[in-house]
Amino acid sequence: MTRDPFSVLTCHGAELNAPHFSALELNRSVQRNEPQTSSEADVVGRSPGPDIGPDRSLESLNWPLLAALLLLGVVLSLTWTVGSRFTGGAVTYVLDDAYIHMALAKNLAFHGVLGVTPHEFTSASSSPLWTLVLASAFKLLGAGYDVVPLWLTVACAVALLAVADRLLARFGLSSTWRFAGLAWIVVGVPMTPVVFGGMEHPLQLVLDLAFVGVAAFALAATGGDDRRRLTVATLLLTPLAASVRYEGVALGLIVAAAFWLRRRWLAGTGVAVLSVAPVAAWGWYSVAHGGYFLPNSVVVKGATAGIGQLFSGPGALVGHIVGNIRLTYPTIALGILCAMLTVLAVRRDRSWNAPVVFAGISGTMALTHLILGDVGWFYRYQAYLFVLLGLSVLVLLSQAIDLRELLAPKGRWVLAMVLAVALLAGYGVSRRSVTAMRLVPLAMHDIFEQHVQVARFLQGNPQYDSVVVNDIGAVSFYNDDIRVLDVWSLGERHPNLAETEAGQLVPAAIERKARIKGSKLAIVHGRIVDVPNDWVRVASWTLPEVHVAADSEVDFYAVPPSSPEAVRDALRRYAERLPADVHVVSADFP
Secondary structure (H helix, E strand, O other), X not given: OOOOOOOOOOOOHHHHOOOOOOHHHHHHHHHOOOOOOHHHHXXXXXXXXXXXXXXXXXXXXXXXXXXXXXXHHHHHHHHHHHHXXXXXXXXXXXXXXXXXXXXXXXXHHHHOOOOOEOOEOOOOOOOHHHHHHHHHHHHHHOOOHHHHHHHXXXXXXXXXXXXXXXXXXXXXXXXXXXXXXXXXXXXXXXXXXXXXXXXXXXXXXXXXXXXXXXXXXXXXXXXXXXXXXXXXXXXHHHHHHHXXXXXXXXXXXXXXXXXXXXXXXXXXXXXXXXXXXXXXXXXXXXXXOOOOOXXXXXXXXXXXXXXXXXXXXXXXXXXXXXXXXXXXXXXXXHHHHHHHHHHHHHHHOOOOOHHHHHHHHXXXXXXXXXXXXXXXXXXXOOHHXXXXXXXXXXXXXXXXXXXXXXXXXXXXXXXXXXXXXXXXXHHHHHHHHHHHHHHHHHHHHHHHHHHHHHHHHHHOOOOOXXXXXXXXXXXXXXXXXXEEEEOOOOOOOOOOHHHEEOOEEOHHHHHHHHHHHOOOEEEEOOOOOOOOOOOEEEEEEEOOOOXXXXXXXXXXXXXXXXXXXXXXXHHHHHHOOOOOOOXXXXXXXX
């Protein structure tokens, strides 16, 4: 019997309550192609008789998915309603990074140049697939495209819920458990900062979940058409997961290792090769255009990530891991809970069943990320781990744990440990989710009143067509014909790391590069960026409070030979357009 890789096992309440039969047992029998009992055949797909009951129509509507979509719509609508009050209704994303992707995609779509400006190639994105998707959307939709990333992230969020529902049903979960998993994605991950981030992360969540889910069933299958179909589906999803974010390469290699453990050498090698192929292709393209093999964001920031600390000695790596644990202890708690439940499940059944394989891949990836990667950055870097680990815990709790064993005298201490870790994870996750959803409108406020205002100021003053900035996204996206010098080197063709300290260009390098680019103005967070001594600070825009911005103060410097008086006059003309809570402070200069 052949099935679609994510074909839904129709599991109705009356059928799941059949005596002496569990969803996990069904899952194992299907994976092993074992003959089914008459009760099993009813659950797998035999047309139900007229005695199913009145809840049949509700079930046919797939109420868990519909309810989760409604929840998602309510949460996103409330967030937009609050956030738009800070932005006057303007579409604004929670980080300037979104505008970097938008600038790259815009220039690729309309100028044929993959760069933050149309003047030169810059490999400033670690998500090749998102850049291509966004560029295609810009090319198709044309004008008014600053809302396109939001449309795409909302669509990806909807697709994520649909894929998760299909996967949970494939695991044999009842409607109630499925809704719990989908609600977890909406409010536990949570989706609000991921969607309003306007970047690749919702797409990453969809592809990673589909990839791990299909791979889990492919690894659990022992033969037949199902195994072939699932393996092919895994191979097709591998390059997509690897190209949406570079964490997908590690995820693919973990899945490849699992195939090798199953002695499925050809499938494992195929997954490994397809995991590396997109990175290699993108690297070749970058080198051919004068950049590094890896994106600038990885090259510049990678030195501070765990993979960079590997070359700095064990002390640096341990310090990095400790820092990650401190920053994201809810992820650690979820990972520990997932590991404990996986061990309990393996003790009961040592076969390669799909729930345990899914949880094992997810837990291994979480450990790898916490050792070698970065966390934080406004709830987005570990969002995919929250999806994978959260659903792993849910599936194991619903299927693979026998509460009777845990309630027995010998199992009570295990139950106590599981409950303790679950309470710790629940507290950390709930606190994190509430904080994240509260911060999204405030982050929109920061970006609108700093980055968007700077971009609009430059739109109205085209004489400043070459500027020094420490946030290149909104400035580059909203100004078509501008040259930028990024003090973090993300917007350069080939950054010289010898001229940086902690990722930032040293003042001498800033001065030299500004002279080469003909920069006339610098707009930076002055208390964070060290600027050359002969630059003249003309004025500052100050906010009473910031939440995600690097500093509450944005400083404007006249870069010699620019006239400070001319810069001051331009700022005075624009001041009346600033939001009311932006305070302008003019500097005294000779």
